[in-house]
Amino acid sequence: MAQTNPSVRIARAPQGLPTREDFALVDEPIPVPAEGEVLFRAVYMSLDPSMRRKLPGPQGAPGPLGGTQRVGDLMIAGVPPPSLGYMSGLVGQVVESRHPDFTQGDLVQGGCWWQHYQVVQGHSLEKLPAETKLSEALGLLGQHGFVAWVGMRNIGNAKPGETVLVSAAGGAIGMIAGQLAKADGARVIGIASGDKVAYVVDELGFDACIDRTNEDVGEALDRLCPDGIDVYFDNVGGQVMLAAYDRMADFGRIVICGMASEYNAVELPFGASLRPVLRKRLRIEGFVVYDHYADQFAEFQAEMKALIAEGRMKYRIEVIDGFENAPEALARLLDGRNKGKMIVQLAPDPTG
Numbered sequence: 642m643a644q645t646n647p648s649v650r651i652a653r654a655p656q657g658l659p660t661r662e663d664f665a666l667v668d669e670p671i672p673v674p675a676e677g678e679v680l681f682r683a684v685y686m687s688l689d690p691s692m693r694r695k696l697p698g699p700q701g702a703p704g705p706l707g708g709t710q711r712v713g714d715l716m717i718a719g720v721p722p723p724s725l726g727y728m729s730g731l732v733g734q735v736v737e738s739r740h741p742d743f744t745q746g747d748l749v750q751g752g753c754w755w756q757h758y759q760v761v762q763g764h765s766l767e768k769l770p771a772e773t774k775l776s777e778a779l780g781l782l783g784q785h786g787f788v789a790w791v792g793m794r795n796i797g798n799a800k801p802g803e804t805v806l807v808s809a810a811g812g813a814i815g816m817i818a819g820q821l822a823k824a825d826g827a828r829v830i831g832i833a834s835g836d837k838v839a840y841v842v843d844e845l846g847f848d849a850c851i852d853r854t855n856e857d858v859g860e861a862l863d864r865l866c867p868d869g870i871d872v873y874f875d876n877v878g879g880q881v882m883l884a885a886y887d888r889m890a891d892f893g894r895i896v897i898c899g900m901a902s903e904y905n906a907v908e909l910p911f912g913a914s915l916r917p918v919l920r921k922r923l924r925i926e927g928f929v930v931y932d933h934y935a936d937q938f939a940e941f942q943a944e945m946k947a948l949i950a951e952g953r954m955k956y957r958i959e960v961i962d963g964f965e966n967a968p969e970a971l972a973r974l975l976d977g978r979n980k981g982k983m984i985v986q987l988a989p990d991p992t993g
Contacts, residue, residue: 862888
């Protein structure tokens, strides 16, 4: 086992998109597990837009535009303990266990920091099946798949023939949400950028996709959704959300999943009038996915495994090599330049 624990701490509060200089790569001691704890080595770490929201605000401390972290803190990669393992942004392999449910070599999901080695309470660590492919464990059958599934099943509830709009359609959550709506028989329109536009249509099977960087989103929606939008799955907020909001059909549903376009704002954006909510009898609902884990996670995994087996669910992963490249990758993700789900590889993958 290595003698040091490569870790990432916050060096300064980002101004807009994060840069390499906002983080410090440091070596720290490898923690020792106490009774009831497990030491594991992370193999892959998820990169997610919500990481930006947790960073300090412009003055270096939590505030209206800052998250829960301060300068000097370890960078966060999931839900802080105590947490459920499936909400973690890390997967890896047990190195040492002092918990009866885990043994050396077990594949696990858990932890919440940008660190190679982490000690986690056994009750907040998720043991993964032995046949798991670790590079896929953070996507389709994990947190991102569950987020998309909860949003579409509990709020969107798309019906055959309805029009569903998905922003960030080529991203980790959007591409699953859109395919779930297609499986329900809906007509699905995506919003993406660059080469993700062709991927969303040609590979994921969406009916159309708007290139937000080269098209006026509102004009494109008028052309593609002349009868309005029945379900809008929102991953970005901002002007894209407002364009969809103005074009909702009566009794439409807006699923508020993320606000990626607002995470880098230097000031809070001005909101919109809520008058159409009354006039069109809209349902606008946000959700926090871990509220639904206990009673719906098993159902989600069963449905997703069936869709995968039928060839009706595809997924794209972009692997980044090493912590030193994670800040630039996070900035690309926030700017919409990712190619599917982004994960950082920290160690050799024992599952190939």
